[in-house]
Amino acid sequence: MPDRLPTGTSPARTGGLPDREQLRAFIENAPGRIGKREISRQFGLGPEHRRPLREMLRDMALDGTLAPAGARRFRVSDRLPESAVVQVTGTDADGDPIARPVQWDGEGSSPVVFMHPELRGRPALAPGERVVARLRRVGPGRYEGRTLRRLTDAPVQIVGLFHRLDESDPALAAPARFRPAGRLTPADRRAKAEWSIPAGEDDDAPDNEVVIAEPLPQAGPGLHPARIIQRLGPQGDARTISMVAVAMLGIPHLFPTEALAQARAARGVAPDGRTDLRDVPLVTIDGADARDFDDAIYAEPDGEGFRITVAIADVAWYVRPGSALDREARLRGNSVYFPDRVIPMLPEELSNGWCSLRPNEDRGCLFIDMRVAANGVVSDARPGRGIMRSAARLTYEQVQAARDGAPDTTMQSLPDGLLDSLFGAWSCLSRARAERGTLDLDLPERQVHLNDHGQIETIRPRIRLDSHRLVEEFMIAANVAAAHYLERRHVPCLYRIHAPPAPERLETLRRALEMMGLSLPPVGRLRATDLDRVLRQVSDTDQAGLVNELVLRAQNQAEYSPDPVGHFGLSLSAYAHFTSPIRRYADLLTHRALLVAAGLEPGPAPDHETLEETGQAITRTERRAAQAERDTLERYAATWLETRVGSVMEAHISSLSRFGIFVVLDATGTSALLPMSALPEDQWHHDEKTQTLSGRNTTMAFRPGQALRVRIEETCAIRGTVLLALPDAPPPRWKRRA
Incomplete structure (x- = not known):
């Protein structure tokens, strides 16, 4: 990170706190991501400036002057540094390598780097290879790169689909010693070139097997050669799909022996020194397919309000700081959820055993007891360490059915009035949420259903019930209470910031909404409640899906930081994750901090620098998990649509570009591309200002939110891509050329 301004920039070292304009100018002109350390060096700040600087950065982030670029990092410019690690993803039309930066914290898709050919005598850069490159910006999102150093510490791995050569393949005409066994199509959709698998390097993989391969030295012209080192399974088995993302993103999925031994040695907790909650009818409410239950709730009337208890599995009792379990949990950062499996943060002996709040079994817990007033204001929040016995394992559907007047035997066995108290407390909390004005995006979550043979039965949106919202509000209340409790006792923790x-x-969003007849206040005065007002305005209309997508794209990503910047979406000044320590490392750290703050365990609490490094690490693992889950859903959808090529489906346009129209299939929520080559022959003009794509010689025009009927033209399951065509239109031009 730079510790001084580039030549020609103004703010000099002052030895005192800079004003807002000096600070903004420094961050704007300095390359890379800037944090408090770089600011302190530039302006010669001392320890006495730490707090006012933190408050200034917080205010500038809240009013939108600065944009986050990682935990405790800020930026104004999206420029890449003069040198960076890039990974080759394919080649251009001339055969020269194209690369992308390995780390990108800027907005939108990462820039493209056009690599210069290697010097004579040096082998060409292969797809998948990583190098340190000197970069020169040649346009928006475009750079030229020259190799400074190749990174060969670890072999590059390629995940893809192996195709055995058939009789029609021209490669069979080559002499036997040059004849390959097959080809490999990379799963990375950015990689344009295929790989050749030489004879004897195929690990006896059958045709259409998903594999991991490593590059081999290239002895001559043609495709780059690679050796298969691991077989993941047949492409036709939907259970193979999730392992593609695991392999591509390097998600740890095997536990070290020492961590497994510690988990297997775990035993139940004793009641000594714990608050006994075993007579409190706490219940867990989860999805029907959930196997770990880490949160339980209870409510009872208290005057005009309610007294509620949120009890969470006592993971901190079993996962001690610095232990093998702790090191592995921090490395993973979180659990990763796929339709066919879970890659857990903790071994099954804990996540599905001693840390799962199973009904009618004693379990250790951390709890927060609090009072909720009729207007939703939470007070008298008190954390504690307890022992509990869940009264029932409930599903969202069970609870909703009982609320709607159709309780089953499990619901009927619960104490009288418990369900009414739970929903009554939720009503109070919802009232406070509406009062402060939060951003409540309605983005349908897709759910993949597999049969016992690993085949996809359906892909459909997950229905969001009031029972989901009830649990969500209880969890938010507990998270806020934990954050405020730690703040009052000056115990540092990792906050969830947005x-x-x-x-x-925001200006781009405001202009897009204006084209749809919707208005927002000027950028400087805009709050989350203004965005939520627009969402409510279009609710239950054809515009709802598009407006929700536009608002989502305008948002920054949430992250973890020891600095309480606040949570814009929830309109909260301080927020910490407390309720899911089985699957999130951040929650485990909050538990440890609460135990220290409440005097239940000796300190010290982690220092600010350690928390900052941990926050950055688990923010990265969280985004890795989100990418894995998103990419896997796209591959499942493409697999399901393979048998439906030629079918006509309803869809709506999500966005437009110069090379095609992105649409979302209504039946599955799948994103797919209608390329320009699939449109009727015309001169098409993309107007970014009005967000329209119109033909010069026809009356056809396309705009976001527009409904379309599309034909499934082509799918690639390994890459999760779907190409579309318009029904009753001539074959796409790329099909006619073929």
Whole structure:
């Protein structure tokens, strides 16, 4: 990170706290991501400036002057540094390598780097290879790169689909010693070139097997050769799909022996020194397919309000700081959920055993007891360490059916009035949420259903019930209570922060909404409640899906930081994750901090620098998990649509570009591309200002939110891509050329 301004920039070292304009100018002109350390060096700040600097950065983030670029990092510019690690993803039309930066914290898709050919005598860069490159910006999102150093510490791995050569393949005409066994199509959709698998390097993989391969030295012209080192399973088995993302993103999925031994040695907790909650009818409410239950709730009337208890599995009792379990949990950062499996943060002996709040079994817990007033204000929040016995394992559907007047035998066995108290407390909490004005995006979550043979039965949106919202509000209340309790006792922790959208993003959103007849206040005065008002305005209309997508794209990503910047989406000044320590490392750290703050365990609490490094690490693992889950859903959808090529489906346009129309299939929520080559022959003009794509010689025009009927033209399951065509239109031009 730079510790001084580039030549020609103004703020000099002052030895005192800079004003807002000096600070903004420094961050704007300095390359890379800037944090408090770089600011302190630039302006010669001392320890006495630490708090006012933190408050200034917080205010500038809240009013949108600065945009986050990682935990405790800020930026104004999206420029890449003069040198960076890049990975080759394919080649251009001339055969020269194209690369992308390995780390990208800027907005939108990562820039493209056009690599210069290697010097004579050096082998060409292969797809998948990583190098340190000197970069020169040649346009928006475009750089030229020259190799400074190849990174060969670890072999590059390629995940893809193996195709055995058939009789029609021209490669069979080559002499036997040059004849390959097959080809490998990379799963990375950015990689354009295939790989050749030489004879004897195929690990006896059958045709259409998903594999992991490593590059081999290239002895001559043609495709780059690779050796298969691991077989993941047949492409036709849907259970193979999730392992593609695991392998591509390097998600740890095997536990070290020492961590497994510690988990297997775990035993139940004793009641000594714990608050006994075994007579409190706490219940867990989860999805029907859930196997770990880490949170339980209870409510009872208290005057005009309610007294509620949120009890969470006592993971901190079993996962001690610095232990093998702790090191592995921090490395993973979180559990990763796929339709066919879970890659857990903790071994099954804990996540599905001693740390799962099974009904009618004694379990250790951390709890927060609090009072909720009729207006939703939470007070008298008190954490504690307890022992509990869940009264029932409930599903969202069970609870909702009982609320709607159709309780089953399990619901009927619960104490009288418990369900009414739970929903009554939720009503109070919802009232406070509406009062402070939060951003409540309605984005349907897709759910993949597999049969016992690993085949996809259906892909459909997950229905969101009031029972889901009830549990969500209880969890938010507990998370806020934990954050405020730690703040009052000056115990540091990792906050869940969500900075406001950058001004340029909000301005883009405001213009897009204006084209749809919707208005927002000026950027400087805009709050989450203004965005939520627009969402409510279009609710139950054809515009709802598009507006929700536009608002989502304008948002910054949430992250973890020891600095309480606040949570824009929830309109909260301080928020910490407390309720899911089985599957999130951040929650485990909050538990440890609460135990220290409440005097239940000796300190010290982690220092600020350690928390900052941990926050950055688990923010990365969280985004890795989100990418894995998102990519896997796209591959499942493409697999399901393979047998439906030629079918016509209803869809709506999500966005437009110069090379095609992105649509979402209504039946599955799948994102797919209608390429320009699939449109009727015309001169098409993309107007970014009005967000329309119109033909010069026809009356056809396309705009976001527009409903379309599309034909499934082509799918690639290994890459999760779907190409579309318009029904009753001539074959796409790329099909006619073929």
